[in-house]
Amino acid sequence: MPNDILDCNLFSALRAAFPADLDATAIEASAPDGGWLHYSWRDLDRASARIANLLASLQLPAGSRIAVQVEKSVEALALYLATLRAGHVYLPLNTAYQQAEIEYFIGDAEPAVVVCAPANFGWVSRIAFTAGTRHVFTLGEDRSGSLLERAVHFGDEQLPVARGQGDLAAILYTSGTTGRSKGAMLTHGNLLSNALVLRDYWGWRQPQEEGGGDVLIHALPIFHVHGLFVASHGALLSGSRMIWLPRFDARVVLEQLPRATVFMGVPTLYVRLLAEPGLTREAARHMRLFISGSAPLLIETFRRWQERTGYTILERYGMSETAMLTSNPYAPDARHGGLAERRGGTVGFPLPGVGLRVVDDAGQPLAAGEVGHIQVCGPNVFAGYWRMPEKTAEEFTADGWFRTGDVGLQDAEGYVTIVGRNKDLIISGGYNVYPAEVEGALNELAGVQESAVVGVPHPDFGEVGVALVVPRPGAQPDPRAMLEELRTRLANYKLPKRCVVVPQLPRNAMGKVQKNLLREEYRQSFA
Known part of the structure; x- marks a missing residue:
C-alpha cells in the first residue's frame, strides 16, 4: 500500500471511535485479589498519552x-x-521466549526501547x-515497574x-518452525484496513445502537495477531467494552458469559469450555458471536458447541503476515448470493477487499474444488520481512x-478449506499426502480425541506418515486396529506407516x- 501525506496513524482511527462519554467503562480487568479494576475510555487516552x-x-x-515482553x-x-x-x-x-530467543530478536530488530517484566530485568537488560x-x-501485570513510575511525571495530553x-x-516475528524467525512488517494501513473490514463483516455493535454496544470477553494473550489486533482493535474501533482476563480460565469465562456478547478463542479454549458442566444454552443466551481461529477447529468441537449452546462458531483464517484473510459469514453475504451458513471445516469466504x-505447482489457477497453493493480495498484506529482502x-x-x-x-460457492501447510505435505512414493485429510479420517474413529500426522524419512518411499493419536478419556484405541480401519477409508498410499x-x-x-x-521426535522411526 503506497504511503500518503494524510495522517493514517492507526491510533488516531481507534481514538476517533471512542464513545462520546469518555467516562464510561472501557475495560473491566480481573484483579489478582479476585476483584475488578475499571478503566474508562478517558483512562486509556490519558495513560497512553503519558507513555507516548x-x-x-x-x-x-x-x-x-x-x-515488549x-x-x-x-x-x-x-x-x-x-x-x-x-x-x-x-x-x-x-512471554514464553527464553534468553537465547530474546537475544536473537533484540539483535535482529535493534529496538531503541525494551520493556520487560520486573523479574526479568537482570538478564533482559544485559542482552x-x-x-x-x-x-x-519494566512493567508488571500488577501495574508495577519503572515504565509507569517514569510516565506518571508526563502530561496526559498528546497529539498523535x-x-x-x-x-x-x-x-x-513468526514462530520460526522451519528456520530462524522472520519479522513480518505490518503498516498502519495494513492493520486499519483489516480492522475496518472486520468491524463491518462481523457486525460489531456500537454503544449508541439500539440494544447497546458489544461486550468482548478478552481471554487471549496480546503478543499475537489474534489477541492484540483482531480482538483489541475490534472492541476499540466499535467503542465496545472489554472484560479483560489476564489468562484463560474456563470457569471465569463461563461466569462472565451472561455479561458479554462476543468471545474469541483458539480451538483449545472451546474444548476446555465444553468440558465444563456449566456450559449450557442458558449460560450463553446473551451472547451474539463466538469466533475461533489461529488453529484448525475440529468438526466434532464445532458440532458439540452447536449442541451444547445453540450457537454456531464462526471460524476464520489469517496469518501474522496478513492479519485476517477469510471468515465464515456473520450475516448473509451479498457477494456470494446471500449465503449465511457457517460451515464447519471451512474458514469461509475471502474478506471484502481480499483477493x-x-x-x-506451476502457479496456474485451479478450478473450484481442486487442492493447491493459496495466494492472497489486498491492503492487509504485509510490507515484507524485516531486513530480509531476498526472503520477501x-x-x-x-x-x-x-x-x-x-x-x-x-x-x-466460495467457501475456503485449509488442507495443511506446504511444509506439512508428505510426498510418499511420488504421491502427495495431505495430513489434514488423514487426520480427519483418524478423528472419526472410535476412541480418538484428536490426531496429528507428520512425514518422516523412509528408505523405500522417501517419506511416509506417522500418526500420533490422543485417545478420549477412558478409551484405549489399538494402533494396529486404527490403521486397518483407515485402510477401508483411504487410498493405500495415504496410510500412515506407523501409529x-x-x-x-x-x-x-x-x-x-x-x-x-x-x-524431529519420530524422524528415526524407519532409520
Whole structure:
C-alpha cells in the first residue's frame, strides 16, 4: 500500500471511535485479589498519552522499534497504543521466549526501547544493553515497574504523530518452525484496513445502537495477531467494552458469559469450555458471536458447541503476515448470493477487499474444488520481512500476490478449506499426502480425541506418515486396529506407516500443534 501525506496513524482511527462519554467503562480487568479494576475510555487516552510523551522525551529516531515482553495487563495495552501514537513500531514478544530467543530478536530488530517484566530485568537488560539498546523499562501485570513510575511525571495530553498508510506500525516475528524467525512488517494501513473490514463483516455493535454496544470477553494473550489486533482493535474501533482476563480460565469465562456478547478463542479454549458442566444454552443466551481461529477447529468441537449452546462458531483464517484473510459469514453475504451458513471445516469466504486464488505447482489457477497453493493480495498484506529482502521477494509472485504457504481449496460457492501447510505435505512414493485429510479420517474413529500426522524419512518411499493419536478419556484405541480401519477409508498410499497413541500433542501459545517437534521426535522411526 503506497504511503500518503494524510495522517493514517492507526491510533488516531481507534481514538476517533471512542464513545462520546469518555467516562464510561472501557475495560473491566480481573484483579489478582479476585476483584475488578475499571478503566474508562478517558483512562486509556490519558495513560497512553503519558507513555507516548515519555517515549517522545527519549528523542528516539522516527519509527524506532519498541520491543515488549511483559505479562498481559491493561497497562500493556496502553503501551501498545502509546507506541502507535508516538509514531514508533511495536514489537510484541511471546512471554514464553527464553534468553537465547530474546537475544536473537533484540539483535535482529535493534529496538531503541525494551520493556520487560520486573523479574526479568537482570538478564533482559544485559542482552539489550549489549546489543546497543539505550533504554530498558519494566512493567508488571500488577501495574508495577519503572515504565509507569517514569510516565506518571508526563502530561496526559498528546497529539498523535502523523503516519502514512505505508509507515510501519508493528513487527511480528513468526514462530520460526522451519528456520530462524522472520519479522513480518505490518503498516498502519495494513492493520486499519483489516480492522475496518472486520468491524463491518462481523457486525460489531456500537454503544449508541439500539440494544447497546458489544461486550468482548478478552481471554487471549496480546503478543499475537489474534489477541492484540483482531480482538483489541475490534472492541476499540466499535467503542465496545472489554472484560479483560489476564489468562484463560474456563470457569471465569463461563461466569462472565451472561455479561458479554462476543468471545474469541483458539480451538483449545472451546474444548476446555465444553468440558465444563456449566456450559449450557442458558449460560450463553446473551451472547451474539463466538469466533475461533489461529488453529484448525475440529468438526466434532464445532458440532458439540452447536449442541451444547445453540450457537454456531464462526471460524476464520489469517496469518501474522496478513492479519485476517477469510471468515465464515456473520450475516448473509451479498457477494456470494446471500449465503449465511457457517460451515464447519471451512474458514469461509475471502474478506471484502481480499483477493484469494488457488494455484498448482506451476502457479496456474485451479478450478473450484481442486487442492493447491493459496495466494492472497489486498491492503492487509504485509510490507515484507524485516531486513530480509531476498526472503520477501521469494514469498511474492511476479504479479504481487503473497504465497501463504498454505494448501487448500475454494469450492464453487466460495467457501475456503485449509488442507495443511506446504511444509506439512508428505510426498510418499511420488504421491502427495495431505495430513489434514488423514487426520480427519483418524478423528472419526472410535476412541480418538484428536490426531496429528507428520512425514518422516523412509528408505523405500522417501517419506511416509506417522500418526500420533490422543485417545478420549477412558478409551484405549489399538494402533494396529486404527490403521486397518483407515485402510477401508483411504487410498493405500495415504496410510500412515506407523501409529502411536500419545497422552497429548505439543502446542504453542496459540494452540497450534507443533509438528516440527513431532517430526524431529519420530524422524528415526524407519532409520
